[in-house]
């Protein structure tokens with residue numbers, strides 16, 4: 001009898017978590033893409049193979065709010081890039097034609113209530129200036145990083161319009177193997193976890209659809225899914241350029257690797273991995 005009531009409680013809990021995430025959907029808004037060598041993106045990559053890398057903003061519609069996770073390349077990216085990116089970094093950071101998220105969303109009358117950043121690197125924060133009215137959620141240490149870091153890590157002009165920062169701290173509530181987390185709407189459909197290493201306040205986002213399919217947006221801990229399945233670091237030149245803390249980044253790779261071993265159904269979406277993202281499709285196509 002007791003067992004049965006526990007089971008009923010479990011079912012109730014599962015049902016309410018699902019019910020609250022009703023209608024949750026997301027779409028990858030591709031703002032630009034680029035082509036690079038496999039070897040530049042991941043350790044032991046091939047010098048003879050080319051790979052596509054995307055710059056996306058993840059548009060998320062929850063019944064309580066419409067969110068963007070990262071912003072992709074924005075309307076002002078050319079002037080930001082040419083004025084502040086050091087010349088020696090420019091060749092490796094090249095990008096192709098830009099289709100800013102704001103333009104794509106305005107066309108359909110979609111309003112964003114909140115921006116979350118996986119981290120503040122230039123290619124993730126470029127379009128903040130296109131959404132000056134929208135609050136931007138980031139951990140304290142990541143906001144501080146925008147004040148102390150210099151190009152190419154961050155481009156100060158991207159924050160000059162006066163970002164409406166909404167700093168947050170994680171709670172000591174374990175989630176999916178992470179000791180701390182932040183459940184955005186209290187229904188476990190959108191849960192942030194700390195992924196510090198690539199930058200001091202890098203974060204990842206777990207998104208769980210109504211039917212239980214779970215996605216993990218991992219920012220730039222790795223540029224490629226292979227970085228987690230390996231696990232493999234970035235190419236050494238690249239990681240020296242972009243990873244703020246090598247050991248911490250390596251620990252995060254291992255953590256996500258272990259998580260994938262336990263949860264093989266989890267769909268990990270690195271911010272730039274076009275091979276993974278092509279399978280999900282792009283705005284106006286939704287994953288739901």
Ligand SMILES: [Zn+2]
Pocket residue numbers: 119121198220242
């Ligand atoms: Zn980055």
